[in-house]
Structure formats: C-alpha cells, structure tokens
Amino acid sequence: MSTQDAYPIDVEAIRADFPVLDRNVGGDVTTPGEGEDDTEPLVYLDNAATSQTPKAVVDSIVDYYYSYNANVHRGIHQLSQEASVAYEEAHDTVADFIGADGREEIIFTKNTTEAMNLVAYAWGLAELGEGDSVVTTQMEHHASLVTWQQICKRTGAELRFIEIDDEGRLDMEHAAELIDDSTEMVSLVHISNALGTINPVEKITEMAHEVDAYSFVDGAQSVPTRPVDVGEIDADFLAFSSHKMLGPTGIGVLYGKEHLLESMQPYLYGGDMIRKVTYEDSTWEDLPWKFEAGTPSIAQAIALDAAIEYLEDIGMANVQAHEELLAEYAYDQLNRYDDVTIYGPPGDDRGGLVGFNVDGVHAHDLSSILNDFAVAIRAGDHCTQPLHDTLGAAASARASFYVYNTREEIDALVEAVDDARQLFA
Template structure:
C-alpha cells in the first residue's frame, strides 16, 4: 500500500502542530477526511442542495439520487441483502439506541437476559442498562481472559435459554480485541437470541459481510471511515426491522396521518424521520468509493503490521505497559509508570503527536484493567512506521521530563 500517495489525499495532515510536523494517531476517535469526500460535500452544496424525496424539481431529483445512491453503496459495502436493511442514522450511538428503544423495550420481559462484555463502549452498555430497567430484564457479562479476549466457551457458558439479546463489539476501541462475531452469532441463534454488533471500530478497517457474519443488527459511524461527522448506519435484518418500532416521529417517515392515528412508510424510510442527513450520506458514499479503491484487505493488513511494529517498539520502553492481546486491530493502548495518561498526551502534543487519553468511554473496562485511564495510539491507512518512531521518541521525552520533575 502506497502510504505516501494516500497521505497526499488528506490536506489536514500537511501542517505543523506546535512547530512539529503533525503525527495523527487518533483515528479510533475520528478519522481524517480525504479530498474526494471534501469535494463531494462541496459539490453537493454548490450544485445540488435540496431536500430529498419530496420534490419533483431537478435539484430535488439530483439530491435524492445521490442520497439513495449512497444507501446502495453501503448495502454493497457491507453485503446487506437489500437497501431496505440500511438505515441512515447520526452514528453508532444513535443506531444502538434505536435497537434498544425500538426493539428491545417492546420485546423483552422480566427474567429475560441481555448478554454483554466488559470491553464494550458506553454506547453499547448504557442503552441496554436502560432497556433492562424498563423491562425487568437482566444484564449478564461474558467473562474475559487475562489478555482481554473472550473465548467461545465463555460465550456458551453465559448464554442461556433466557438470553434474548447478545450485544458485543466487533473490535474493542481500547484493547483492539477482534471478537469472533460469526461464531458468537451462531451461539446466540442456537438459543433463539438476536445479536447486536457495535461495528464502529471494524467497518472502517476491515471487510465486513452481513451475510457471512449473520448478525441481526450492526451499527457503525461514518466519521471513523473518512466520511463526515453526523452520519452512520444501522443494518438490520428486514424481518426484525419490520417488527421494530420507530423512535423518532414526524415528517418523511409517515405513510398516512389523520387526527388520531398514523401509519409508517416502508423500510428504510420508516426510521428516517425529518430531513435526513443528506450531505453526510453523500460524503459517506464518497468515503466508501475511496476505501474500496484502496482495498479493505490491504487496509487491515497494513494496520495490523503497524500494530505489531508499535507493540515491538513500545515494549522497549522501560515502565510502559501495553494492554490487550498480541493480535489486534490497528491501535495500541498503554500507560507509562508514574505518569498520568493526560500528562503523557500533553507532552506528546507538544511534539506534534496526537493521541487519545482518558477512559475512552469504557469505564467498566478501565475497572477491569485496574486503571483509571490509559493513553491510546490508533492507526489508519495514512500512517506508517515513521509515525510510530516519532511516538516512541516522544514517549522517551515524556519519561525523561517526568523523571526530572519527580
């Protein structure tokens, strides 16, 4: 993969921060945007800006064609059965909440079980906590191994005849753990449970196949895969989406309204009330084109090479702890002894190196790791080994600085 030519497509990367060339290692939080995506937004607002579906004029037709064309690109990108199974949302959080509120609250009852893992992002914990409180269902957690993975034996020992929902991340945003979603789906379905997958950290980095994984719901965000902020996707099997209730009501999602009752449009518009995220969807379509031109298999291979390189290099730093399994997605989470992660990130920022520090919206996982916070370097298609070398140099300076201070 030609990282140099790829980097040329990202204008934001060609700048200095604090008098140093920018090294951006925070793509797990949000990715940077390439020129084709930026240009797609510019073209929409300059040439085609109009509301969709409702108008018969030329601009409205153009906007609708682009918006629905983006839905078709998503369908092909994730191998959904049809565009009816692709719901545009604000992002992963919104999509997971839609399932918890529109499906779980109407399907669960007291004594039912929702099975999770302790590595989940808050967006895949809190909605289920609320659904359990509302319905009387019970939360259960699959035990994790010491390296932050889960075994299929642990899944089997946790899922029971009372389990109705299994909600699990595809790739951990802290540990980089890649969970065996296809096999977990099989176990869930053996017990007639549905599986809901948080794909925020997987879809941007690897080829995902809804038919192959056989998950029931799958959520992801555009802004982590080179698309604009404010756009995401909920994939759901058609039958389940038809059973699911809308959670937002108003224009566009209705079929017929009278004074005392209303009916809903067919899928997917049933779940897209109000003016949709038109420019965001178009930008997502452009991002999909960009990623497919490079090749998702090339991207995941490149990132895993970087993760391996980073683990090897960081392991040479005395007093640095790396969390998570050896085989992982494209990120490394770590702490330096006696240095708070926020201080580590501040020193790195002074060197022009952007990393994330904090609990990463995963406080239960921080408790499991027995830490209050961590630092995280996350990689994408525009990073290379030189970025990791800069990270290692910056961490050595941080150690020297705080060693002198204390």
C-alpha cells in the same frame, strides 16, 4: 526497499489527499495556522476516535451544496430529484459495502450510538421483560453498555457481561454459560476501542442463534478497517459511523435484517417516515425510510458514499493489512520498555490501535507531552470506564492508525514516549 515496497498500499499517494497532514502543530499553538515556526509536522494517531477526511470526500459535500442542494423525497423539481437519487444511492453503496441484501436493510442514523439506541428502544422496550437477559461484554463502549443497561432497568431484564482474560480476550467458556434460554439479545463490540481485541463475532452470533437470541455487532472499529460481511457474520444488527472511515461527522449506519426491521415500530416520528396520516392514526413508510424521520443528513450521506468509494479504491483487505502492520510495529516498539504496560492481545493479533500506560505518568500528562512533539493520541477511559476499572487503570493512552500513517510516525510516537519516561523518572 522503497516506501511503496514496504507497505501494502501507496501511503505517500494517499497522504497527498489529506491537506491536514501538511500542518505543523505542537507546543503552545492554539490558533490554526499561527505561530507554527517552532513546531513539528503533525503525527495524527487518533483515528479510532475520528479519521481525517480526503479531498474527494470534501469535494462531494461542496458539490452537493453548490450544485443540487435540496430536500429529498418531497420535491418534484429537478434539484430535489437529484438529491433524492444521490441520497438513496448512498444506501445502496453502504449495503454493497457490508454485504447487506439491499437498501431496505440500511438505516442512516446520527452515529453508532443512535443506531444502538434505535434497536434498544424500538426492539428492546417491546420485547424484553422479567426473566429475559441481554448478554454483552466487559469491554463494551458506553454506547452499548449504557444503552442496554438503561433498557434492562426499564424492562426488568437482566444484563450479563462476558468476562475477559489476562490478554483482554473474551472468556468463551463464560460466554457459553451466560448465553442461555433466557437470552434475547447478545450485543458485542467487534474490535475493542481500548484493547484492540478482535472478537469472534461469527462464533458468538452462532451461540446466540442456538438459543433463538439475536446478535448486535458494534462495528465502529471494524467496518472502517477491514472487510466486514454481515451475511458471513450472520449478525441480526450491526452499527458503525462515517467519521471513523474518512467520512463526515453526523451520520452513522444501522444494518438490520429486513424481517426484523419490518417487525419493529419506529423509534422517531415525524415527516418522511409516514405513508398516511389522519387525526386518529398513522401508517409508516417502507424501509428504510420508516426509521428516518425528518430531513436526513443528506450531504453527509453523499459524502459517506464518496468515502466508501475511496476506501474501495484502496481495497479493504489492503486497509486491514496496512493497519495490522502498523499495530504490530507499534506494539513491538513500545513493548521494549519495562515501565510501559500495553493492554490487549499481542501485536500480531489485534486491530489497528495500541492502548498503554507509562508507569508513574498519567495518560493525560503523557498526551499533553506528546502534543508538544506534535503527536496526537487519545487519553482517558475511551468511553469504557467499567473496563478500565477491571484493568485497574484510571485511564490509558491510545495510539490508533489508519491508511495514511507510517512507521516513521510510530517512531516519532515512541521517541516522544521515551522523553516522557525520562522526564518523570
């Protein structure tokens, strides 16, 4: 069986588009490109934090800065017109990618966190009050948990948490108890960045709508890795980040149903989001510009467009199949060890990551040892401190996979973990 036959995508061809994967790292190397003679080829398994960037995406940024660098929506000259068209078309590309009705429903933000804060402040402060509740889950990222926590403190609303079961799945009976007539918003992560759990966002959105509440889906781990259609989910809001899907840092996306965005007041004020200003009052620009105050992340938006094009060339169903294949393989390989605890559902029923701990080895020490073997993973609480408290773990190690990863790289991970086990035995 050839390598190509073994995967749903041509991994070797994809890897050729990522120069960083040719690097050698590990050991005591601290300066890129120096002292690498005794190191190993990079095994990058930290994709849930940030993915690598292909040449086509970098080229799109270079082309913008070299060919038509100008501000948008403010100039009549040709460069500004070209930049404006490219920036606006990036909204269209994102809308098509997630099944939105049009660019009016796509707001560019700094990241997923800012997208959540936008809704929490622009909608939450105006709509929440005493007697209301916001329902979320025990597995939320701090971007969601802390945001709603602080908004509820300011408004007097109650924040409720859907519990998880022993496999790291949501307790749906508990969800049904918590989502009631007092609920105004149900905010939940689509795929847990610590457990790999794939949550039933369609069902929970339906439960929210049955009591006239809204739903907010954190798509930071799902939109980059599988087909996501906001129409099928019927989500009222959804957020995700470019840097987890082959794009640049510094840009994220808030999707919102048009009528909801129309009803909300802006979160930020300034240039480009206004229609008319007097000394006494101001009126707002049409969507989506109403929520995009100031000079936006133009180059980043253009590069996000290029990243989506790259992923669509692979096919999002293929991206999902490849990621799930690797996650199941990693789960099975690590699950052979009695002293390795894996968090979340079984390997054939999770997103493309595996969170785990080795008995007697702190996750930070494990990550440091793996770095000596040129294996890059994440260690810590993954911005889910309350979840780790629930799990009874101070921290965990996390290996996460993407389109350029291989089984051989997972073998390297497992070999390094085994060495760490023996070192601390």
